[in-house]
Amino acid sequence: xxxxxxxxxxxxxxxxxxxxxxxxxxxxxxxxxxxxxxxxxxxxxxxxxxxxxxxxxxxxxxxxxxxxxxxxxxxxxxxxxxxxxxxxxxxxxxxxxxxxxxxxxxxxxxxxxxxxxxxxxxxxxxxxxxxxxxxxxxxxxxxxxxxxxxxxxxxxxxxxxxxxxxxxxxxxxxxxxxxxxxxxxxxxxxxxxxxxxxxxxxxxxxxxxxxxxxxxxxxxxxxxxxxxxxxxxxxxxxxxxxxxxxxxxxxxxxxxxxxxxxxxxxxxxxx
Amino acid sequence: xxxxxxxxxxxxxxxxxxxxxxxxxxxxxxxxxxxxxxxxxxxxxxxxxxxxxxxxxxxxxxxxxxxxxxxxxxxxxxxxxxxxxxxxxxxxxxxxxxxxxxxxxxxxxxxxxxxxxxxxxxxxxxxxxxxxxxxxxxxxxxxxxxxxxxxxxxxxxxxxxxxxxxxxxxxxxxxxxxxxxxxxxxxxxxxxxxxxxxxxxxxxxxxxxxxxxxxxxxxxxxxxxxxxxx
Numbered sequence: 001x002x003x004x005x006x007x008x009x010x011x012x013x014x015x016x017x018x019x020x021x022x023x024x025x026x027x028x029x030x031x032x033x034x035x036x037x038x039x040x041x042x043x044x045x046x047x048x049x050x051x052x053x054x055x056x057x058x059x060x061x062x063x064x065x066x067x068x069x070x071x072x073x074x075x076x077x078x079x080x081x082x083x084x085x086x087x088x089x090x091x092x093x094x095x096x097x098x099x100x101x102x103x104x105x106x107x108x109x110x111x112x113x114x115x116x117x118x119x120x121x122x123x124x125x126x127x128x129x130x131x132x133x134x135x136x137x138x139x140x141x142x143x144x145x146x147x148x149x150x151x152x153x154x155x156x157x158x159x160x161x162x163x164x165x166x167x168x169x170x171x172x173x174x175x176x177x178x179x180x181x182x183x184x185x186x187x188x189x190x191x192x193x194x195x196x197x198x199x200x201x202x203x204x205x206x207x208x209x210x211x212x213x214x215x216x217x218x219x220x221x222x223x224x225x226x227x228x229x230x231x232x233x234x235x236x237x238x239x240x241x242x243x244x245x246x247x248x249x250x251x252x253x254x255x256x257x258x259x260x261x262x263x264x265x266x267x268x269x270x271x
Numbered sequence: 272x273x274x275x276x277x278x279x280x281x282x283x284x285x286x287x288x289x290x291x292x293x294x295x296x297x298x299x300x301x302x303x304x305x306x307x308x309x310x311x312x313x314x315x316x317x318x319x320x321x322x323x324x325x326x327x328x329x330x331x332x333x334x335x336x337x338x339x340x341x342x343x344x345x346x347x348x349x350x351x352x353x354x355x356x357x358x359x360x361x362x363x364x365x366x367x368x369x370x371x372x373x374x375x376x377x378x379x380x381x382x383x384x385x386x387x388x389x390x391x392x393x394x395x396x397x398x399x400x401x402x403x404x405x406x407x408x409x410x411x412x413x414x415x416x417x418x419x420x421x422x423x424x425x426x427x428x429x430x431x432x433x434x435x436x437x438x439x440x441x442x443x444x445x446x447x448x449x450x451x452x453x454x455x456x457x458x459x460x461x462x463x464x465x466x467x468x469x470x471x472x473x474x475x476x477x478x479x480x481x482x483x484x485x486x487x488x489x490x491x492x493x494x495x496x497x498x499x500x501x
Contacts (some may be wrong), residue, residue: 161318227341255347256344256480256481263345266344267342
């Protein structure tokens with residue numbers, strides 16, 4: 001019997017940045033293996049609510065794997081074994097009673113390649129809402145508009161909501177995927193290199209959008225673009241070979257990192 | 272970053288080293304022109320100042336070019352520090368020019384008195400400049416911190432000299448123009464020590480990642496008043 005996850009704790013009194021942004025997600029001694037290969041090693045840290053946290057590190061460092069632990073996408077791979085705990089608002093998300101579908105509703109995800117459904121712009125958003133049991137046209141219309149506005153896409157598509165989503169540009173498709181992700185009102189948005197296939201203008205729009213969205217959502221982004229991490233994130237975690245090397249405010253990581261490995265990586269002198 | 276980027280960073284460091292040595296030489300020669308009443312040397316100092324101006328522009332140009340490649344961490348600190356370095360050194364050059372101009376004016380009248388404090392100030396300020404360069408090259412932030420504290424000694428000498436020259440002017444109004452020129456020179460040397468102190472603070476930022484501006488000097492008592500004599 002699936003037990004719903006607890007609702008978010010009420011916001012702490014605003015006595016400082018940490019109090020305003022309590023830890024929403026915590027990793028406690030998390031390790032993960034693909035078969036015999038260990039991809040994550042004893043990861044312990046917390047991600048703060050309504051801030052942007054960037055995961056950086058060279059390919060194969062475990063950052064995407066860790067991201068996928070947050071919505072249990074790794075469950076889909078047979079050989080994966082996991083030790084340690086991942087908590088969302090205090091609840092162990094790998095506990096047997098957790099409803100994975102409900103977890104994924106609360107933890108939305110946007111991928112590197114935009115992946116709209118081969119349907120209309122409207123239906124891309126309305127589809128998940130219908131699955132949730134929302135049938136009334138007026139309500140669907142309202143959420144579609146609200147989501148498209150939140151994703152800064154409304155003005156560009158309002159006159160062609162029923163045209164195919166595949167006719168949108170790459171950047172617009174990615175914003176549509178973000179609109180689709182936030183339509184079901186998640187608490188957390190995971191983004192796996194959401195702008196790596198986009199030109200600088202479309203990238204700037206996605207980055208602006210991320211900065212707007214963090215008022216309402218906790219955002220975790222994987223990026224290979226150091227400058228992007230510097231521009232949009234509040235905290236940055238640097239991973240190497242499955243280990244968390246350094247986790248600190250982004251300003252600290254990019255101006256004066258504490259670990260030599262971080263310094264070498266962010267200055268491009270790695271290896 | 273690429274090999275090309277590293278080569279550009281090396282070029283930037285090299286330009287700074289050239290600037291420090293040129294700035295220090297300008298100060299040294301300006302003070303020498305004053306002490307030896309050598310107008311030709313003073314004019315040479317004034318003419319040579321354009322070299323420092325051009326170097327400042329070159330450092331900024333290279334710095335902006337490197338910043339456009341979006342460097343991070345110690346690279347970022349090196350470039351921002353280098354641009355401030357260059358600005359401070361260009362100003363040191365300007366102060367040397369001021370000293371040279373005033374030396375020429377002073378050369379038109381008999382020397383007011385033997386110079387004692389001014390060479391001392393120049394020596395202290397130049398040592399600070401050289402040591403800041405040394406701390407930069409040797410990546411020695413502890414040494415840089417110590418340089419910042421030495422600035423107070425030059426400040427005290429400047430104040431002391433101002434008081435002394437003020438009393439000269441009261442007692443003997445015919446010395447006023449010479450005293451004013453000496454005051455300007457004293458102030459210029461005091462400013463040179465300030466710039467050297469700024470350089471040292473940038474060295475601390477560069478190697479420790481900590482901004483120590485306006486902090487180091489606050490926590491140390493001023494040195495005892497120096498002996499009299501301009």
